[in-house]
Amino acid sequence: MVQITIPSANITFDCDADDTVLRAGLRAGLGMPYECNVGSCGNCRFEVLEGEVVHERENPPGWNERDKQRNRYLGCQARPLGNCTIKVPLREDYKSHFLPARTTGKLLAIADITHDIREFRFALAKPNGFLPGQYGLIGVPGVEGARAYSMSNAGDGEHWDFQIRKVPNGAATGALFDKLQVGDVVTLDGPYGMAYLRENVARDVICLAGGSGLSPMVSISRAFAASPALAGRKLHFIYGGRTPRDICGETFLKALPGYGERIFYHSAISDLDHPDSARWDGKKGFAPDLAVEMFGESLPDYEIYFAGPPPMADAIMKMAIGHKVPAAQLHFDKFY
Numbered sequence: 074m075v076q077i078t079i080p081s082a083n084i085t086f087d088c089d090a091d092d093t094v095l096r097a098g099l100r101a102g103l104g105m106p107y108e109c110n111v112g113s114c115g116n117c118r119f120e121v122l123e124g125e126v127v128h129e130r131e132n133p134p135g136w137n138e139r140d141k142q143r144n145r146y147l148g149c150q151a152r153p154l155g156n157c158t159i160k161v162p163l164r165e166d167y168k169s170h171f172l173p174a175r176t177t178g179k180l181l182a183i184a185d186i187t188h189d190i191r192e193f194r195f196a197l198a199k200p201n202g203f204l205p206g207q208y209g210l211i212g213v214p215g216v217e218g219a220r221a222y223s224m225s226n227a228g229d230g231e232h233w234d235f236q237i238r239k240v241p242n243g244a245a246t247g248a249l250f251d252k253l254q255v256g257d258v259v260t261l262d263g264p265y266g267m268a269y270l271r272e273n274v275a276r277d278v279i280c281l282a283g284g285s286g287l288s289p290m291v292s293i294s295r296a297f298a299a300s301p302a303l304a305g306r307k308l309h310f311i312y313g314g315r316t317p318r319d320i321c322g323e324t325f326l327k328a329l330p331g332y333g334e335r336i337f338y339h340s341a342i343s344d345l346d347h348p349d350s351a352r353w354d355g356k357k358g359f360a361p362d363l364a365v366e367m368f369g370e371s372l373p374d375y376e377i378y379f380a381g382p383p384p385m386a387d388a389i390m391k392m393a394i395g396h397k398v399p400a401a402q403l404h405f406d407k408f409y
Contacts, residue, residue: 095148124157
């Protein structure tokens with residue numbers, strides 16, 4: 074166990090030798106900035122004033138030559154080699170409601186959702202809750218490095234469910250889909266993430282998803298349906314896929330109280346040249362285009378949550394900014 078000191082805040086916290094500076098800080102209840110938690114976004118940069126750290130990933134995408142020259146590291150990747158003194162901005166909004174913890178999860182069930190999305194249900198050895206829309210880090214046996222996946226249930230603390238899309242040639246999803254069996258155990262770390270449901274906001278909700286962005290939006294929808302604070306609000310769930318076989322999610326919403334009355338599902342396909350698309354009689358185009366078609370100039374009146382592949386997330390952000398949606402009403406976690 075080593076100690077990390079932040080002089081500007083007069084704070085010192087413990088960090089296990091095999092933990093990262095960021096996660097140890099979050100476990101200690103500190104509001105250390107972050108986003109992707111896997112070394113890609115760079116939002117968790119900090120400066121080493123004294124001591125030495127080493128990155129878990131040798132050259133993470135979010136770390137550049139300028140950072141190296143300024144002795145800056147990524148909090149989610151940096152493991153301390155001894156006591157350290159660091160410089161990092163602390164923010165109240167990054168403090169975790171449920172402190173992240175490391176535990177193991179036993180796989181209880183696997184269910185197919187589409188041709189390339191499955192739901193994995195784990196029972197936690199050490200229960201921990203999470204806010205709807207947050208994510209956890211899964212360590213898969215035989216795969217180097219943990220991966221970030223969002224939970225799909227509403228957070229009972231005993232179980233974490235993940236709706237995961239199989240990535241072509243992906244080491245982690247390949248192992249999850251092809252090797253993991255009921256009864257197997259993985260490591261779990263979390264919860265993390267800032268794109269969680271705001272129950273104290275009196276606005277209607279739009280959820281936009283594509284691919285395995287389905288998982289956090291289903292979590293948010295389930296919690297929305299059960300929240301007394303949001304009983305008078307409406308939720309519109311928009312899911313975009315390339316072809317008809319990629320479309321999913323409505324089954325989960327239909328199971329919620331209020332479906333068709335205050336909870337609504339909409340979908341669209343984007344690959345109109347695909348042979349299967351000829352039999353599609355629903356909306357056509359991309360999810361952000363459908364949102365504009367449906368809500369247009371009223372978009373700033375909504376609280377908007379979204380998740381999906383980076384190009385989709387970028388398109389949604391551009392759409393929202395173009396329609397003057399306040400940044401405080403946009404909620405997403407960057408994944409790469």
